[in-house]
Amino acid sequence: MLKIPFRCSINNAKQAVVATFIALAFVISSVVAIATPITYDLVWNALFDVAMEQNEQQALKFEAFAKTSILQGEPAVGVIKQFQDIFQGSSYDPSNYVCLVDENGEVIAHPEMSFVGNVIDINYQLKQEALAAAKHAYVDISLITKNINADFSSSNQPSRSVVKYTEDGYMEAIYQYPLPDIDATLWIHIDVAVLDQKTEKVMMAIGAVIIPALLIMIAIGTFAVRIVERSFESKLEKQARTDGLTGLANRRHFDDQLEVEWKRAFRKGGSVSLAMLDIDYFKLYNDNYGHQAGDEVIQQVAHCLNMKVQRSSDTVARYGGEEFAIIMVDCTEQEAALFMQRLVISIEELQLLHAYSSCSQYITCSLGIATLKATEDVDHSMLLRLADNALYRSKAKGRNNLCS
Numbered sequence: 001m002l003k004i005p006f007r008c009s010i011n012n013a014k015q016a017v018v019a020t021f022i023a024l025a026f027v028i029s030s031v032v033a034i035a036t037p038i039t040y041d042l043v044w045n046a047l048f049d050v051a052m053e054q055n056e057q058q059a060l061k062f063e064a065f066a067k068t069s070i071l072q073g074e075p076a077v078g079v080i081k082q083f084q085d086i087f088q089g090s091s092y093d094p095s096n097y098v099c100l101v102d103e104n105g106e107v108i109a110h111p112e113m114s115f116v117g118n119v120i121d122i123n124y125q126l127k128q129e130a131l132a133a134a135k136h137a138y139v140d141i142s143l144i145t146k147n148i149n150a151d152f153s154s155s156n157q158p159s160r161s162v163v164k165y166t167e168d169g170y171m172e173a174i175y176q177y178p179l180p181d182i183d184a185t186l187w188i189h190i191d192v193a194v195l196d197q198k199t200e201k202v203m204m205a206i207g208a209v210i211i212p213a214l215l216i217m218i219a220i221g222t223f224a225v226r227i228v229e230r231s232f233e234s235k236l237e238k239q240a241r242t243d244g245l246t247g248l249a250n251r252r253h254f255d256d257q258l259e260v261e262w263k264r265a266f267r268k269g270g271s272v273s274l275a276m277l278d279i280d281y282f283k284l285y286n287d288n289y290g291h292q293a294g295d296e297v298i299q300q301v302a303h304c305l306n307m308k309v310q311r312s313s314d315t316v317a318r319y320g321g322e323e324f325a326i327i328m329v330d331c332t333e334q335e336a337a338l339f340m341q342r343l344v345i346s347i348e349e350l351q352l353l354h355a356y357s358s359c360s361q362y363i364t365c366s367l368g369i370a371t372l373k374a375t376e377d378v379d380h381s382m383l384l385r386l387a388d389n390a391l392y393r394s395k396a397k398g399r400n401n402l403c404s
């Protein structure tokens with residue numbers, strides 16, 4: 001009776017939990033989606049400003065250096081040596097940012113320069129790296145490198161390209177200086193890859209917080225859903241075994257319990273007693289007092305049985321309609337009969353008025369009881385039959401009594 005609405009409430013609760021977490025995930029994702037670019041921009045802009053400033057300082061330094069060194073017509077080796085000295089210890093490692101390119105944008109090494117350490121010692125790998133970089137981020141290299149003669153004759157001033165972004169978001173500042181002693185341009189490329197690394201670190205840090213947070217949220221959500229499910233499952237299980245009107249064990253639980261007790265008694269070589277109890281003239285009660293009042297009588301009788309049958313090993317169940325069943329274990333036939341006899345009296349003592357009963361002015365009940373030793377030859381359905389027959393005899397005897 002209670003099952004269907006109960007199932008609905010389980011589904012509703014599960015849906016509510018799932019919906020809450022989806023909503024939560026959505027809100028967090030939205031916040032992250034909105035916050036990430038803003039954070040990214042803020043971080044980027046902040047780092048960019050710093051980098052720009054650094055770059056600007058480097059550029060000024062370099063211009064000062066270039067004006068004195070290159071204009072004096074120093075050989076390339078000297079220029080680069082000076083450059084290295086000036087920028088050593090700065091955030092830029094000159095060996096990474098200085099190389100020589102010819103007018104085609106090819107990285108070259110000059111024999112005279114080989115002693116100037118990293119900068120000049122452009123090995124195959126470094127050259128490949130420079131070329132690879134040129135293909136991607138530094139697309140303008142070959143365009144800005146010019147023949148030394150043209151440049152040198154027109155102006156001794158170093159030309160400094162505009163600091164700009166590349167497609168990848170890198171910022172680059174390109175300086176080109178014609179070198180007086182070789183047919184090449186000293187090309188100095190100060191990029192701010194460092195900026196990107198910092199940004200990546202920040203983004204990774206953000207990811208390091210957000211992703212675990214999302215995972216934890218999913219884990220907690222799953223766990224919460226499981227807990228809710230379990231609690232509903234156990235409630236559902238309990239509901240499925242409980243009679244909705246009286247709260248007693250229902251027929252299903254009774255059947256299972258009788259089988260369990262029967263098997264236990266068989267193992268222990270014991271017996272099981274079973275009492276079947278039926279309210280007398282209940283149809284007449286219903287007809288005259290109404291179905292609602294009938295329900296209340298059933299509830300009161302059930303309550304009385306529950307109060308009297310206190311041993312945890314015993315089971316009181318609503319067998320159906322106005323019929324109840326009591327399983328008793330670990331007691332003799334006489335003890336069970338005596339106990340049930342008192343129960344019959346207790347129910348009449350409830351003094352639930354029944355003016356249409358032929359055996360009392362109050363609600364009474366008839367009771368059939370059977371006790372059977374659990375052996376290989378018989379099973380618990382025999383016990384049920386015996387108790388039922390006893391109940392039938394009790395009714396036949398005039399009701400409000402007990403037969404065994």
Ligand SMILES: Nc1nc2c(ncn2[C@@H]2O[C@H](COP(=O)(O)OP(=O)(O)OP(=O)(O)O)[C@@H](O)[C@H]2O)c(=O)[nH]1
Pocket residue numbers: 245278279280281282283284286290291292293294295298320321322395399
């Ligand atoms: N109010 C109410 N009545 C019920 C319920 N279940 C069964 N009944 C009624 O119980 C009555 C049982 O009637 P009968 O089987 O004829 O038994 P009785 O009138 O008690 O007669 P005896 O058992 O021979 O004394 C029927 O009228 C059923 O409708 C219930 O849950 N609530």
